[in-house]
Amino acid sequence: MTASEGSPTYEGPTFDELAQAVRRRWRSAILWGTIASCTGAILGVVRPKRYTARASFIAEQQRLRNLPTGLGTLAAQFGVNLGGDGGRSPQFYQGLVETPGLLLGVLDSVVVITPRESLSVRHLLRGDADSSRANLDRLIRRLRKRVAAQVDSRTSVVTLMVSQDTPGAAEALAGILLRAIKHFNVATRQLQARELRLFLEKRVTDALQSLHDEEDGLRHFYERNRRFAESPQLTFEESRIKRQVELRQELYTTLSKELESARIDEVNDTPAITVIDPPFAYSRPDGPSILALALIGFLVGTSARVGWLALTAK
Numbered sequence: 001m002t003a004s005e006g007s008p009t010y011e012g013p014t015f016d017e018l019a020q021a022v023r024r025r026w027r028s029a030i031l032w033g034t035i036a037s038c039t040g041a042i043l044g045v046v047r048p049k050r051y052t053a054r055a056s057f058i059a060e061q062q063r064l065r066n067l068p069t070g071l072g073t074l075a076a077q078f079g080v081n082l083g084g085d086g087g088r089s090p091q092f093y094q095g096l097v098e099t100p101g102l103l104l105g106v107l108d109s110v111v112v113i114t115p116r117e118s119l120s121v122r123h124l125l126r127g128d129a130d131s132s133r134a135n136l137d138r139l140i141r142r143l144r145k146r147v148a149a150q151v152d153s154r155t156s157v158v159t160l161m162v163s164q165d166t167p168g169a170a171e172a173l174a175g176i177l178l179r180a181i182k183h184f185n186v187a188t189r190q191l192q193a194r195e196l197r198l199f200l201e202k203r204v205t206d207a208l209q210s211l212h213d214e215e216d217g218l219r220h221f222y223e224r225n226r227r228f229a230e231s232p233q234l235t236f237e238e239s240r241i242k243r244q245v246e247l248r249q250e251l252y253t254t255l256s257k258e259l260e261s262a263r264i265d266e267v268n269d270t271p272a273i274t275v276i277d278p279p280f281a282y283s284r285p286d287g288p289s290i291l292a293l294a295l296i297g298f299l300v301g302t303s304a305r306v307g308w309l310a311l312t313a314k
Helices: 015-024 025-044 069-077 092-097 101-105 133-145 167-224 230-268 290-312
Strands: 051-059 110-114 118-119 147-152 155-162 273-281
Touching: 015 230, 051 092, 051 147, 092 147, 092 155, 092 167, 101 118, 101 133, 101 167, 110 167, 155 167, 155 273, 167 230, 167 273
Parallel strands: none
Antiparallel strands: 051 155, 051 273, 110 118, 147 155
């Protein structure tokens, strides 16, 4: 006789059998849930606390320089960008806050933990004063894990997020990073302005010399041709030389204005970002609360017991 002709194959408990098993052993399901709930509450108490400070800022675009196309091309060949700061999009700052160069610059900054306690960033990250490459790499990785940035594509607002063991430390570290971003903007703008000033000084000198040469040519023309108005050819020549003088004059004026603007930018220490919301961290730590962990533990424990009853019920 084959298996199909014998007793029917057991296909698992029905819903009624499962409900009866739960009714018989509901106390054990409650016990499992209570144990799991206590475990979740304990984990919520002993887990490391993290507090996240958030700060929002928006980047300001510098004005674009309207130099002649030929001069802009020439400046680009010398590595001088005359196009303003248009390339620094919000995504630029999103990546900037995680670059090693910026993070290394804040390791020795002092973070005020409490009114009576202050620590450097490297000690806040549980590091030491060792300046070896391995130690610096370890500190940068730790700091990068606690720093992040988000960009709102609609408003171009950059939100900086910094996590630390206390709300005060998170806010202080976020403030340090904001100051580092401002310093980066000012330093790079002043460096660019200094390079541009050096370039423009040479071009202004050349433009002034060219203007003098053209003016001397016009003066010599008048000295040689005192009655040029009677000659169409000389009249045309006079118009051509005057146009050259006007072009040289316009170029010299434009370069002089840009040179003065570059000199102002070289000493301008105004930050290129505007802080919308200063760093702020809530007093409640990140993640679910102890009550939520206890409730999740109870549901998981109870569900696990019910599932076990379902597997063992016959």
